[in-house]
Amino acid sequence: MPELPEVESVRRGLATWLTGSTITRARVLDARILGTTSARNVPAERVVSFERALAGVRVVSVERRGKYMWMPLVSGGLAGDGEAAEVGERALAMHLGMSGQARIHEADNPLHPHTRAVFDVAGPAGVAQLRFVDQRIFGHLGVERLVPGVAGAAGERRLVAESARGAGLDPFEDGFSVPVVARAIARKNVAIKSALLDQRVVSGVGNIYADEALFEAGVHPATRASRLRISRIERVLEAASDVMARALEVGGTSFDALYVNVNGESGYFERSLQVYGREGQPCVRCSTPITRVVLGGRSTHVCVKCQKPQRLR
DNA sequence: CAGCAGACCTGTTGGC
DNA sequence: TGCCAACAGGTCTGCT
Numbered sequence: 001m002p003e004l005p006e007v008e009s010v011r012r013g014l015a016t017w018l019t020g021s022t023i024t025r026a027r028v029l030d031a032r033i034l035g036t037t038s039a040r041n042v043p044a045e046r047v048v049s050f051e052r053a054l055a056g057v058r059v060v061s062v063e064r065r066g067k068y069m070w071m072p073l074v075s076g077g078l079a080g081d082g083e084a085a086e087v088g089e090r091a092l093a094m095h096l097g098m099s100g101q102a103r104i105h106e107a108d109n110p111l112h113p114h115t116r117a118v119f120d121v122a123g124p125a126g127v128a129q130l131r132f133v134d135q136r137i138f139g140h141l142g143v144e145r146l147v148p149g150v151a152g153a154a155g156e157r158r159l160v161a162e163s164a165r166g167a168g169l170d171p172f173e174d175g176f177s178v179p180v181v182a183r184a185i186a187r188k189n190v191a192i193k194s195a196l197l198d199q200r201v202v203s204g205v206g207n208i209y210a211d212e213a214l215f216e217a218g219v220h221p222a223t224r225a226s227r228l229r230i231s232r233i234e235r236v237l238e239a240a241s242d243v244m245a246r247a248l249e250v251g252g253t254s255f256d257a258l259y260v261n262v263n264g265e266s267g268y269f270e271r272s273l274q275v276y277g278r279e280g281q282p283c284v285r286c287s288t289p290i291t292r293v294v295l296g297g298r299s300t301h302v303c304v305k306c307q308k309p310q311r312l313r
Numbered sequence: 314c315a316g317c318a319g320a321c322c323t324g325t326t327g328g329c
Numbered sequence: 330t331g332c333c334a335a336c337a338g339g340t341c342t343g344c345t
Contacts, residue, residue: 037321
């Protein structure tokens with residue numbers, strides 16, 4: 001569900017509430033949230049060690065690369081810190097998947113039935129509760145080591161949570177280079193849309209913003225990346241960056257209550273979408289009805305007049 | 314290694 | 330009203 005603008009909206013909210021705060025207690029209500037979509041069997045010891053690892057730690061910051069978030073941790077100064085050697089080497093990792101929400105509540109608020117984990121936090125602003133709510137459980141939580149991520153354009157590597165190790169830089173990061181990424185995409189023998197969705201190449205772009213970027217750049221989603229001119233791919237990347245920046249300004253895209261920020265508020269970018277979810281409606285440029293096709297197993301929205309198969313290399 | 318299909322979940326919506 | 334199929338913003342694994 002959430003793509004870069006939505007995750008960044010959540011990250012900002014979490015940063016406001018959690019930076020410098022101490023997690024006084026962590027509780028896992030559904031162990032599957034600690035697994036992955038393909039490794040659902042989470043042993044009870046993992047739940048115990050997750051909860052134990054977080055009790056009493058302090059949140060240093062809230063970081064993000066693409067759709068991956070993580071919070072570097074330090075020992076919160078509780079007694080008996082025999083694990084001082086690990087201070088600063090671990091983070092609470094959080095991925096929202098398709099339906100994950102991070103919500104800040106007062107502790108006595110009723111729990112939503114899809115709440116999978118609850119964190120009591122205490123900070124300068126008082127006490128509150130961070131709740132991870134996830135209807136479909138495609139999201140993920142974990143205490144992970146911090147490791148060097150992929151190298152940016154200048155070769156520098158930021159420390160990232162282990163699950164984000166393979167994610168490429170996102171378009172909002174320092175060091176993201178449109179020409180470098182465009183050349184990487186040009187080497188791929190897949191539909192340009194599939195390349196945009198490959199988080200190893202550029203992270204943060206999901207199904208909505210891929211369709212929007214390709215419309216804005218006038219490129220048909222099924223065009224093989226390897227056959228497009230580099231300048232065309234660069235234009236697609238710039239469009240992706242632009243559309244995601246505009247979406248972030250209005251809090252992201254919400255179709256329903258499944259995407260909300262930490263305060264439960266929806267974003268307003270849905271009204272600005274030009275093709276996504278507009279099957280059968282007139283193209284904003286030429287009035288041709290928008291068509292929906294399936295590409296790489298994902299719904300894909302295209303104006304066949306504005307997005308002709310491209311002039312090729 | 315690259316590319317693709319399928320699996321992982323729960324809920325909503327639309328057609329008959 | 331009921332039932333069933335299709336669909337949903339993502340990622341991981343295992344197979345060619």
